[in-house]
Amino acid sequence: MADIQHYDVLIIGGGTGGLAVAAALKRARPQLRTAVVEPKATHDYQPGWTLVGGGVMAIEKTRRPMADFMPTAWVKDAVAEFQPRSSEVLLASGQRLGYDQLVVAAGLQLDWQRVEGLQDALGRDGVTSNYRGDLAPYTWQCIQNFRGGRALFTQPPMPIKCAGAPQKVLYLAADVWRRRAVAADLHFFTQGGAMFGVPLYAKALDGVMAGYGAAPHFGHNLVAVDGARREATFERADGCGRVTERYDFLHVMPPQSAPDVIKSSPLADAAGWVEVDRSSLRHVRYDNVFALGDCASTPNAKTAAAIRKQFPVLVANLLAARDGKPVVASYDGYGGCPLTVERGKVLLAEFCYDGRVVSTLPLDPAKPHRLYWWMKTTLFPWMYWHVILRGRDWKHPAHIPYGG
Ligand SMILES: Cc1cc2nc3c(=O)[nH]c(=O)nc-3n(C[C@H](O)[C@H](O)[C@H](O)COP(=O)(O)OP(=O)(O)OC[C@H]3O[C@@H](n4cnc5c(N)ncnc54)[C@H](O)[C@@H]3O)c2cc1C
Incomplete structure (x- = not known):
């Protein structure tokens, strides 16, 4: 049997969640052997597509080469099968990868x-x-x-x-x-x-x-x-x-729906999503597996805004588990949705688990604002490429709302 390549941390998916986790892990523990499995050559800023469709942003602004944002080793392949009992994944190419810890960030399928x-x-x-x-x-x-x-x-x-x-x-x-x-x-x-x-x-x-x-x-x-x-x-x-x-x-x-490769795996819940605890983002059956973003079973709004709050929690808990400590970091279900109600105004819907309304800036949350339009069209894209994908977690991230 061919040798199995082994990683300390293996991340599945080089989308918003996967790259944010990979970059944050690299900052926190550069010595870890980490790799991202991702088949695509480009990374898409999907929240920008609403602006492209509205004639506000050029499509070129939403696409960057994956290589420019890949902070760790890159396995340019796709997972064909999750085998969490043996802590391995089988790739489409037939290769097998082993891991100590796995992060699933494979998004959802259309x-x-x-x-x-x-x-x-x-x-x-x-x-x-x-x-x-x-x-x-x-x-x-x-x-x-x-x-x-x-x-x-x-x-x-x-x-x-x-x-x-x-x-x-x-x-x-x-x-x-x-x-x-x-x-x-x-x-x-x-x-x-x-x-x-x-x-x-x-x-x-x-x-x-x-x-x-x-x-x-x-x-x-x-x-x-x-x-x-x-x-x-x-x-x-x-x-x-x-x-x-x-x-x-x-x-x-x-x-x-959840990607077929997850639906058919032991990682899935009844609906097909990776079954993680909604606070710790750790798998409920496999201790060395974590998930975030669209593929996770957490009942939050599936958004980049959620990932911005999830990835620091996931990284903190993954490293704690690695060190044999309790996982104490907790995700509160934050999600944000910048509703472009007209050209020049956005209603920024921010909320946590169970529909609890939050407002990070001291503005009426139920009213559209021009400031939020500027954030949606200028600040959020900048934050996406330079803060989130770089795995940066400002010490007090709650000071700045993020709607993707
Ligand atoms: C039109 C539109 C508008 C949006 N607007 C907003 C917004 O305003 N605000 C906001 O916060 N969010 C918005 N979103 C949602 C946001 O873009 C997503 O929630 C976020 O990008 C999800 O990140 P993710 O990492 O979970 O998945 P993705 O970023 O989709 O990445 C998943 C990655 O996994 C890879 N992958 C899949 N299967 C495999 C496999 N078997 N093996 C290896 N890799 C695999 C894929 O190639 C992909 O690169 C919008 C989305 C769309 C489409």
Whole structure:
């Protein structure tokens, strides 16, 4: 049998969470043998795709070479199988890696194929999605070329990453059309029962929707798109069957789930996510396994904002466990969602576990502010590349809100 390469800490995924943990570990314990397993050559700043779709940011600003941010050894491969009982992973290439401790940060998967006809319809005739970076510029093209008619925006069942993104694009588009006096008939279809999971923000967003004359349709799940006929079909949650809607512009958020490689592994909970304790981020069955970000079972909003608070906790606990000490660092479920309610204003929804509203700056959390727009378009991207991906944890990070 070929030799198994062994690492002190093995990190799966070179996205937001994986790179932040790798960089923070390198700072804290440079002597550790650490590696990141990541197949992609580029790293995407996904929160920027909303801005690209709204004509505010160039797509080039959201992509950087992975190598520029890889602080440790890089295994350019993908995990094909997790084998936590033997503390090993099997890679797609057939190679095996062993570890003392494992960090899983493999994100989530976009299940485009679960909406019939969607993959064929995307990228033409007014059908788009900011959840694919390559399509975000097309979103902006569609918004600019829209001459009036029915504009539909969809949101799939939870959990999804950045639950606010499906409506951010609606507001940015509606703002452009209002300024240009384009007659848009706006509709938001969501499987959920409110505009946001936290009542304070849901109420504020009801007002934003009403201001644009946009109609919310709760309990509607997109199941099919017919690009040729320009029709979208929804399954109704009230059991009254399906309804088909005509569109001139359609923005789709795809259904999302845990990566198949996690779902089928012993690391998964019943829903497929890596089953970790919601405070310590340590696996509930395998002591030497930790997880953060979108792939973790923690019931927070799946956002980069959450990762900013998770990675220092995870690193502190991983090192404590390594030293035979108790894991005491605790993640409070913080998440942030900068809702771009118009070009120039953002409502920054910040909240912790169980919907507890927090506001890091002394501003009314239920009101949109210009300062937050500047943060979303300028400060947060800078923080992402220079603070989070570099694993920097300012001693009092709570002084600066982060919405991604
Ligand atoms: C349109 C959009 C708008 C958003 N807006 C915001 C926002 O405003 N604010 C905010 O905070 N967040 C926002 N987010 C969410 C945020 O980008 C994600 O929550 C965050 O990037 C998740 O980080 P992650 O490390 O968990 O996963 P990712 O960054 O997705 O990284 C996962 C990595 O794992 C790799 N991987 C997958 N499978 C394997 C495997 N088998 N083996 C090895 N590697 C693997 C992938 O290639 C990927 O690089 C937005 C997301 C989108 C799409």
